[in-house]
Every structure is written in C-alpha cells, then in structure tokens.
Amino acid sequence: MKPIISIANILCFAMLLCGVPSAVAQTIMDGRVTMRDVAVSRNNDKLFVSMDIDVSTLDVSTNREVIITPRLTAGADTLDLPAVMVAGRSRYYHHLRNGVQPSDTELYRSGKTSVIKYRTVVPYVAWMGKAVLGAANETCGCCSESLDGGSAPLLALDLEPKLPKKFAPEFIYVRPEAMQKINVLEGSAYIDFPVSRTEIYPDYRRNPVELQKIIATIDAVRNDSDSRIIELTIKGYASPESPYSNNERLAKGRTKSLKNYVQQQYSFPESIISTDYEPEDWAGLERYVASSSLAAKDGILALIRTDMDPDEKEARIKRNYPVDYAFLLKEVYPGLRHSDYAVKYEVRAYTDIDEIKRLIKTQPSKLSLNEMYLAARDMVPGSAEFEETFDIAVRMYPDDPVANLNAANASMQAGDMKRAQRYLDNAGSSPEAGYARGVYAAISGDYDSALRLFVEAERRGVAKATAMIKHINEIK
Known part of the structure; x- marks a missing residue:
C-alpha cells in the first residue's frame, strides 16, 4: 500500500511543520476516532497538513467501511484533502481485489491498524490562510448504502504573513568608477x-x-x-x-x-x-x-x-x-x-580577487576603490571581513563620498550605527546617499524621517526606495 506522501515530503514535514499546531487531541464519530498532533504549515506555494489518526477503538463490521476526509473550509471555498478508508474484513479484500476505492484514498483494515500517520501536501491558495481544517466522516456498506457522519472542526488556521515588528533594510552598495x-x-x-x-x-x-x-x-x-x-x-x-x-x-x-x-x-x-x-x-x-x-x-x-x-x-x-x-x-x-x-x-590594475584580498590586508594603498569593491562582492554581507574591507577603503580614500557611503552601509549591516553615522556625514548628496540616510533613520526607529528620505530617493530614481516606502507604511 503506498504512503500518503513520499519519504522526501515526510522529511520536509520534520523541518516545516511549525505553522499552526494543535496540542489538544480531538475526537470524531462519538469518540471512536481521535485526531492527535494536528499541524498545518505553509512554505511558499505549498500547504503541509499532518496529523495522527487513532482508529484503535474504531470497530468496523466486515461488510462496512468508514471514510475520513480532512477538509479545508473558508466561507464558500472548500477543498477535500486525500481521504483514508478503514474497512471491515470483507470490504477490505473486496477493494484489494477490485481496486474500486478512489485513487486519492488510502485503504486500511479495521482491527489491523491502530494509528494512521496522515501526511499530505497541496498547493497553497490565498484563502487557505484563514481556513478551518476539519474532518468529515462517512460510513458505507454493501449495496451502495451510505451514512454521512458530518464534519467536525479540528484547527483554525492563521497562515497570513505577519507584518514585521522591526524594519528590515535593503542596502544599496555603489560600485566606484574604475580609475587610474x-x-x-x-x-x-x-x-x-x-x-x-x-x-x-x-x-x-x-x-x-x-x-x-x-x-x-x-x-x-x-x-x-x-x-x-x-x-x-x-x-x-x-x-x-x-x-x-x-x-x-x-x-x-x-x-x-x-x-x-x-x-x-x-x-x-x-x-x-x-x-x-x-x-x-x-x-x-x-x-x-x-x-x-x-x-x-x-x-x-x-x-x-x-x-x-x-x-x-x-x-x-x-x-x-x-x-x-x-x-x-x-x-x-x-x-x-x-x-x-x-x-x-602608477600602480597596475588588479583583477584576481584572491590577490586583491591579500593586498587589502598587506598593501591597501595599492588598490583602487573599485578593486576593493570587487573583492567585497565575494564576501558574505554583514561579515567582519566584509565590514573591514569597506572600512579600509574609506581609510585609504577618506574624502571619497562613495567610499564613505559603502562603509556606512557595511557598518549598518553589521549593527555599528555610531560608525555608520560618521561615514554618512561624509557620504555626499547622491540619491543613494539619501536612501542610506533613510535606512539609518528607519533602523533607528525614526520612521517619519525615513519616509521623507525614501520619498525623496524615489523621486531621484532609486528603485528600491519604493519597496522601503511600502515597508515603512506597513510598520506604521
């Protein structure tokens, strides 16, 4: 019998099921079926549903079967998830021989299965963010007789993105011009x-x-x-x-x-x-x-x-x-x-990144701002090496606005706001410098000043300022 989802997806569950868990076990069918460890999470465009269905006390007669269907509902929107079928002896073997159960329904034999490890993945749609996960049940017998047992709610979802409590900046580093x-x-x-x-x-x-x-x-x-x-x-x-x-x-x-x-x-x-x-x-x-x-x-x-x-x-x-x-x-x-x-x-130009990194440590006076920038692009943003590179650049070119601007960004990214302010004072009046001052204000919690600076940067052609304006308005 095939599992409800693949082994790879089961591994995904272990890492991703942290969205909406339920610690309270819930019962359906007058207490004969218990749902434990119900959890739902979202990862980009996928929705993961997990639960343990305890059917150890569900006694299904030989010619009957119980179909349990997890269901997502939000207003007029409904989605039935893959079902599980617990069948009595005769119905179980009937389905095995004839394969007449639906293709997305998993078959289990009553009395031989205690807990069904239910795991499934479906495409995420926006309405699911506030849906209710429930479980419908239906009892069927031979001659197509069917008894609808209704649906019981299991878990209310809340998967809509939360507004950030803190400002999440995007930094703009400016590439200096290559020069002799x-x-x-x-x-x-x-x-x-x-x-x-x-x-x-x-x-x-x-x-x-x-x-x-x-x-x-x-x-x-x-x-x-x-x-x-x-x-x-x-x-x-x-x-x-x-x-x-x-x-x-x-x-x-x-x-x-x-x-x-x-x-x-x-x-x-x-x-x-x-x-x-x-x-x-x-x-x-x-x-x-x-x-x-x-x-x-x-x-x-x-x-x-x-x-x-x-x-x-x-x-x-x-x-x-x-x-x-x-x-x-x-x-x-x-x-x-x-x-x-x-x-x-005149000092020759350097193009080998490893050589530039070595010279940054030993002879930075040989390097241009552009060469140090190229080396920094090969480093982890926010790392000590990254910040140090831009700090050395501004020490070599203390009056250069671009050197000060990039050093300010690196300091903000590393959390050194005092140093960032010192560099911003010498970063000039370019649109990118105005944007960086907006980032500084937003990180410092001065959202009014940040908004004003981002609006001005947007007017002067800084594309990322548009997203920052939206971000600030969401926070405010």
Whole structure:
C-alpha cells in the first residue's frame, strides 16, 4: 500500500511543520476516532497538513467501511484533502481485489491498524490562510448504502504573513568608477652646501643621510614590480637672509645640482624629472613664527605678511627685533634651506580577487576603490571581513563620498550605527546617499524621517526606495 506522501515530503514535514499546531487531541464519530498532533504549515506555494489518526477503538463490521476526509473550509471555498478508508474484513479484500476505492484514498483494515500517520501536501491558495481544517466522516456498506457522519472542526488556521515588528533594510552598495591609480611619495631633504656654492658634495657633513632619503623614496617605487614611476619633481628653497638675488642663484643652482645627482644614480628620461625653486622660503618662516613663543612674534608676523621687497622686509626684522632675528638666523634659517621632492607613480590594475584580498590586508594603498569593491562582492554581507574591507577603503580614500557611503552601509549591516553615522556625514548628496540616510533613520526607529528620505530617493530614481516606502507604511 503506498504512503500518503513520499519519504522526501515526510522529511520536509520534520523541518516545516511549525505553522499552526494543535496540542489538544480531538475526537470524531462519538469518540471512536481521535485526531492527535494536528499541524498545518505553509512554505511558499505549498500547504503541509499532518496529523495522527487513532482508529484503535474504531470497530468496523466486515461488510462496512468508514471514510475520513480532512477538509479545508473558508466561507464558500472548500477543498477535500486525500481521504483514508478503514474497512471491515470483507470490504477490505473486496477493494484489494477490485481496486474500486478512489485513487486519492488510502485503504486500511479495521482491527489491523491502530494509528494512521496522515501526511499530505497541496498547493497553497490565498484563502487557505484563514481556513478551518476539519474532518468529515462517512460510513458505507454493501449495496451502495451510505451514512454521512458530518464534519467536525479540528484547527483554525492563521497562515497570513505577519507584518514585521522591526524594519528590515535593503542596502544599496555603489560600485566606484574604475580609475587610474596615481600615488605620490613625498619628502624633504636638507642638503648641506659650502657657503655660496651650488655643487653637491655627497660626503659633506650630513649629506650622506639626506641624499639617502631621496634614494630610498625612489627605490621604494622602482623595486616594486607593480609600480611605474611617471614623474619626479624637485623644488629647492633658500633661506630669507639678503640679498634676494644671491638666494635666487643658490636656490636655482642647488636644485639643478640635485637633479643632476639623481640622474647620475638612475639615468631617468629627461621628461620624467621636473624642477622648480623658491629663492626665499617666507612661507616656511611664517609657519614657524606663527607657532612659536617669540617675544616679537606679532611684529615679525606683520612684517612677513606685507608685500614689501624681500630684502627690505628681512632688513626690518633684523633692525626692529635683533634678539629674535639672531635666534631665527641661527636656529630656523638652516631648516628653510631644503629641497622638497615627490615621486609620482602608477600602480597596475588588479583583477584576481584572491590577490586583491591579500593586498587589502598587506598593501591597501595599492588598490583602487573599485578593486576593493570587487573583492567585497565575494564576501558574505554583514561579515567582519566584509565590514573591514569597506572600512579600509574609506581609510585609504577618506574624502571619497562613495567610499564613505559603502562603509556606512557595511557598518549598518553589521549593527555599528555610531560608525555608520560618521561615514554618512561624509557620504555626499547622491540619491543613494539619501536612501542610506533613510535606512539609518528607519533602523533607528525614526520612521517619519525615513519616509521623507525614501520619498525623496524615489523621486531621484532609486528603485528600491519604493519597496522601503511600502515597508515603512506597513510598520506604521
């Protein structure tokens, strides 16, 4: 005899029958049949019905049969589920020989079966959500005589979807634009020159250390197979002691000498190295004085900020504030004689996700926002790795609105609302940023603000905002 449903469906029952259970056993046919463990659940478009039908006290005479039909009813809508037939001896063998019982009715012999494990699955229809599960019974005998025993209710269903008590957000991550990765390494070197000379002596005073700073910066890029130097800039400065014309000669000549020194080390193409010079570093002097505690600080700053001739300006500082000038000449001016350098380089593009993930941990400065985004798509949303990736992205690109927007979403998804707020403050004014602020407001329970932000995001073309508006209205 075939089971009511397949073994696979029985396994489904074990996992899914959690919709509407009944802990109270119910009887029909004047107590001769007992329904126990009645349960109904829904899984998408299927309805699962389960019960144990105890027929141990049902005594059916040899020429009779009892048909029990579980039935769903909701107003005018009714569905009879597959029935079970408990037959006396003669009727049982009659059906076995002739197969005359309905195809969806399972046959059992009275006195030989105690409990029928009833399991069935039917397509779910909307009206079933509020239906009543009942059990009809009918007693039949030979010569087609039939006695309708009526129907008894077993379980009232409540399978309609419940409105969520909490806001369930959908996050929108924005893919950054692919871009050329141009980075810059910068530094300052303090090369010592003999008085009024412009030639570089590599072993003179502290020059070995200062020149090595420049070499180390260049080598850091040259020795990286993923990077290519595209420009090297050098700008030389002299200190403000007069005359200005001599300082201009020194700044220009010393900058040229430093360029020649670098060329001797590397033989770069001429087009790569560019130079500039500043005859007197008044900006550097102003920064120092502004942060100092010099007695004549205000007066010196006032003179520095005038538009008078540089030699006259310097002469007035020396004449009006001799004590402070002597200090500046000895302690500050040497630091104003410096060469600033910058190595601009391009990093190759990465397409291998595993390589990108490794670089996120070790050298994130090599990666673009787009590359980190591609790696994040291969991670579990809401995971620590996922959140960390967007956090690193915004640390590498702190002023980028898209980096901040994605980091805000990742923080909200991980439940870190304080960090999310900080990122949202820098996420810009894009439609997606407005949508994310709506998500933040909704998670925080401010549904009025969330609704206003979602409506604006919808107006600006964010498709998911429509569903969020509906969601908020259902909650409210």
